Amino acid sequence: MHKKVLAFIFIMASAVIYAQTTITGTIYDEYLEPFSNAVIKTTNEQVVSGADGSFTLKTSLTPPFTVQVLAVGYRTEEVQISQNNDEINVILKENIALDEVVISASRSPERVIESPVTIERMGIADIKRNTSVSFYDGLTNLKGIESREANYGFKSINSRGFSTFDNTRFVQLVDGVETSIPALNFSAGNIVGLSELDVKDVEVLPGASSALYGANAFNGILLMRSKNPFDYDGISTYIKTGYISQQATDTEAFYDVGIRMAHKFSDKLAAKANFTYFDAEEWHATNIANTSGVGGEIIAGDRNSNTDYDGVNVYGDEFTVGLRQVAQAAGLPAAVIATLPNANISRTGYEERDMVNYDGNNLKFDASLHYRPWGTEDFEIVLNSRFSRGNNIYQGTNRFSQKDYLVQQYRIEFIGKNFFLRGYYTGNDSGRSHDLRFVGIALNEASKPSNQWFGEYLAAFIASGGNHGVARTTADNNRLQPGTPAYEAALNRIIDAPITEGGAGLKDQTSFYHADANYNFKDLIKFGEIQVGGSYRKHIVNSNGTLFTDKDSKINFDMFGIYAQLQKKFLEDRLKFTGSVRYDKSKNFSGNFSPRIAINYALDESNDHILRASYQTGFRNPSILEQYFGLRTGPNSYILGTADENLDRFVVNATNRNGSTSSITGRDAFSRAFLATSVRNGAPVRAEVAPIKPETVTSYEIGYRSIVGLSSDNILELDINAYYNQYNDFVAFKNVIVPNYGGLTPAGQPDASATAALASGDFTEITLNTNSLADINSYGVGIGANTKVFSSFNVGLNYTYSKMDFNRASDPNFSPGFNTPEHQVKFMFGNPNLFKNIGFNVNTRWQSDYLWESSFLNGTIDSRLILDAQVNYRLPAIKSRFKIGGTNLTGQEYFVAPGSGKVGSLYYISWTIND
Incomplete structure (x- = not known):
């Protein structure tokens, strides 16, 4: 048997x-x-x-x-x-771009050509051809995408206008996780993003995307996906070095290294880890031109010709007092005061280059564990941690040195065939970050208190017979001199002391918890593809009073959103309907509905020629900054977040010229304030403002995508789109002045006490985050074409037209900050295999001049032409790729924004193994 x-x-x-x-x-x-x-x-x-x-x-x-x-x-x-x-x-063979599969437009896989909205994409092959020093820098070559280049590691990506470096209207995700810095509510470039070795693909949706992605997906969304260790295992590494050339300093070397390690232990378990580090000189900000003040513009004059000088990248000279007011406070007779010039005197400031070390660096590490209980990709559990630490310069309302900052994330995610459920935590620690404007102010106070300085200036001015040069030299005696031990000691004390205690330090440890989920019913409901999802987020604001009004207690608030989407095909799958709606609610604001409707129609049976039209809305809840700011921006000026509860949290003591103090609250900025421009013009007009609320946009878009066969082995890809946006309740700054004492007459004019306060300079200037009543529209066109010539040469050309329509009469004091060139042209030419194992690529970009408006400084950005290029050599025997390249090869330096460092050229060589 x-x-x-x-x-x-x-x-x-x-x-x-x-x-x-x-x-x-x-x-x-x-x-x-x-x-x-x-x-x-x-x-x-x-x-x-x-x-x-x-x-x-x-x-x-x-x-x-x-x-x-x-x-x-x-x-x-x-x-x-x-x-x-x-x-x-x-x-x-490489896929053609319009045939690539994307997921961001509908949260479901579909060809680019069939996407219901405009979408731009960068894949692994594009990264290898990239002429920029990193894949993230290369995003600026995509149609309709702009980059604000603050420094080597911090580039702010945007589309369709209305942003500065702090772009709170554009969302950035890595594997579905938002990479925004909790305190800032925007992503600081790729600082918390992916290593180039771990990038699977990048998708960008220009324009409103709130229907699926919620609040803040107002200008667009960038989605980066990493490589799964089950599919991409092994060890790969890169080394980049070269030098950065700029007129403001000597040529400086940079170093950038990275390693990716991934291993598939079995069909059920895999893991990966990424480490990157760079050290690179930042763009030096050395502009000493005179300005009309914080948030103003460059004007004529310099320190020698203007007693009220306020340099662009000079700090501490914002402290200004009228010479007659100094004499009045000193008790001089009226007859003597009358003989003095009616001139403002500013303190002597310190240049930014004397305050900061421009050595930027960043260390980034992430690791993840992937578990598939049944050994298939139908269900996967992911545990992920991500850390980022470094130094850089950031330009917002002021210039900030982000020194020894730390950002950390922890994620757990359950991914199924038709669903995902994820939760994550993001926290930041500002380390020794500090406000450079307040470094200058505090250095001056450490040298000599302002009351003493202005008194000595006045005495020397009178004694010298009215010589301002002698007066300033006399008042500046015993001034702390850059480079001396006393200066360095004072500088370190000021950096470490919080702004609230007379220093310049930011002590922020803000964080948030987030959860979101999505389910696709495609295997249960055959009528169409139906998806539902939702998200929840809780913010914990904790800056110890250095940024927000949280000196006495932390601030907590939460928000949630739910959405549903239906996709259905008709007419033998040639007509595709996409409809979605989302509802979001935040603690401080009423709920918002964000609908979207899109229709695609294929002109041929192969779906290679597709027309599309869409209607969608977007909204943006005001950021933490816009709700809870309580930041001092100058000696007697502040920026105030205007969530209703913040108006009671904001209380400051203003010092008057006679030495007395006055208590100013956030409510005062609404009940007895005057428009700053009207006060300066001598005819105060009461400021009519209201607490902040969400801003909304309604967007209409049409487009055409086509794959045209030019020959048996060559095609032409066309992608054309046009959009029109209408904005309501656009969030904007409004500058108001609050008299330190006095009130309003029944007619809304300053009473006698308030008039005296304004005349003597006893007032507090407050920049309010509020909503504009202005009628704002924007519209634009994007045209892109890609093909090959001479069989193997890739050629790409795209053009973007962007225009804002603003009725200034509806809000004369509103500055929209469109900050986008009207015309942009980008051209690409290359061959990945010109000779055996040798390829090259060239990118060039031109843009027209435009007006830049921000709370730091306004000004015109000149037109510019940028040329980037690279040559690469593959050495299969050692699994290596070598690349030599450079950016801004014309050497024509340019400003990204008024007050920023001037961008020069970068030359690099890289060695990538097993990419």
């Missing part, structure tokens, strides 16, 4: 072995280089090609059957297997 059983087992085992089919082969790219990490699969099994492109696949299927070969960014190839032990060689 036992012998029969053993015989039966042997026969069955032999049958199984006999039924097993083995396939071997090699995968190549279109330049006949071995292709690693390609997926070779049947209906039952799959393997991944090795570093040399080879693979071995064993399957229970018996010939004939079909094998698919897939890779991100490449066309899927199908090979017919006719016999056991077949050996196949497969050449993968």
Whole structure:
């Protein structure tokens, strides 16, 4: 009996072995280089090609059957297997851009050409061809995308206008996790993002995206996806170095290194870790031109010719007093005061270059554990941690040195075939970050208290017979001199002391918790593809009173949102309808509905020529800054967030010229304030303002995408779009002046006490975050074309037109801050395999001049032409790619914004192994 059983087992085992089919082969790219990490699969099994492109696949299927070969960014190839032990060689060709699969537009996979809205994409192949020093820098070459280049590591991405460096209207996600700094409510470039080695693809949705992504997806959304260690394992690394050239300093070397380690332990468990570090000189801000003050513009004059000088990148000279007011406070006779010039005198400031070390750096680390309980991608659990620490300069209302900052994230996510559920925490620690304007003010006070300085100035002015130069030299005696031990000691004390205690330090540890989920009913409901989802976020504001009105207690608030979407195809799948709606509610504001409707129609059966039209709305809840700011921006000036509860939290003691103090509250800025411009013009007009509320946009868009066959092996890709946006309750700054004493007459004019306060300079200037009544519209056109010439040369050209329509009569004191050139042209030309293993690429960008408006400084940004280029060499024997390149090769330096460092040229060489 036992012998029969053993015989039966042997026969069955032999049958199984006999039924097993083995396939071997090699995968190549279109330049006949071995292709690693390609997926070779049947209906039952799959393997991944090795570093040399080879693979071995064993399957229970018996010939004939079909094998698919897939890779991100490449066309899927199908090979017919006719016999056991077949050996196949497969050449993968790069996918055309409009055929790439994206997920951000609908939270569901679809071809770019079939996306219901405008979308831009960068894949692995694009990153290899990139001429910029990093993939993130290369995003600026995409159609309709702009980059504000603060420094090597901090670039702020935007689309369709209305942003500065602190872009709270644009959302950035890494694997679905928002990368915004909690205290700032915007993403500081790729500081908390991905290593270039770990990027699978990047998608950008220009324009309103609130219907699926909620608050703040107002100007657009950037979605970066990382490589899963189940699909991309092994060790890869890069080394970049070169030098940064700028007129403001000597040529400086930079260093940038990264390593990615990933391992698939089994079909159930995989893990990865990424480490990157760079050290690079920042763009030096050395502009000493005179300005009309914080938030003003550059004007004529310098320190020698203007007693009220306030330099662009000079700090401490914001402290200004009228010479006659000094004499009045000193008790001089009226007859003597009358002989003095009616001139304002500012203290002597310190240049930014004497306050900061422009050595920018960033260390970034992330690690994740991936678990698939059933050994398939139908269900996966991800645990992820991410850390970022470094130094850089950031320009907001003032210039800030972000020194030893730390950002950390922790995520857990459950991903199924048709759903995801994720939760994460993000926290920041400002370290030794500080406000450079207040460094200058505090250095002056450490040298000599302002009351003493102005008194000595007045005495010397009178004694010298009215010589301002002598007066300033006399008052500046014993001034702290940059580079001396006393100066350095004072500088360090000021950096470490909080703003609330007379220093310049920011002591922020703001954080938030976030959860979101999505479910797709496509396997349960056949009528159409229906998705539902939602999100919840809780903010914990904790700046110890240095940024927000939280000196005495932390601030907590939360928000939530829910959404649903339906996609349905008609007319033999040539007509696609997409409809979605989202509802969001934040603690301090009424709820908002964000609907979206989009229709795609294919002009041909192959879906290669598609017209689209969409209507969508977006909204933006005011940021933490706009709600709870209580930031001192100058000696007697503040920026105030205007959530209703913040008006009671804001209380400051203003010092008057006679030494007395007055208590100013946030309510005063609403009940007895005057427009700043009217006070300066000598005819005070009461400021009519209201607490802040969400801003909204209604967007109409049409587009056409087409894949046109020019020949058997060449195509032309066209992508054309046009949009029109209408804004309501646009969030903007409004500058008001509050007399330190006095009130209003029944007619809304300053009473006698308030008039005296304004005349003597006893007032507090407050910049309010509020909503404008202005009628604001914007519109634009984007045109992109890509093709090949001479068989293997890639050519791309795109043009973006952007225009704002603003009725200034509806709000004369409103500055919209469109901050976008009317015309942008971008051109790409290259060949990834010009000669064997040698490729090159060239990118050039031109933009017209435009007006930049911000709370720091306004001014015209000149037109510019930027040329970037790279040459690369592949060395398959050591799995390496070498690249030599440069950015801004014309050497024409330019300002990104008034007050920022002037951007020069960067030259680099990189070595990437196993990319």
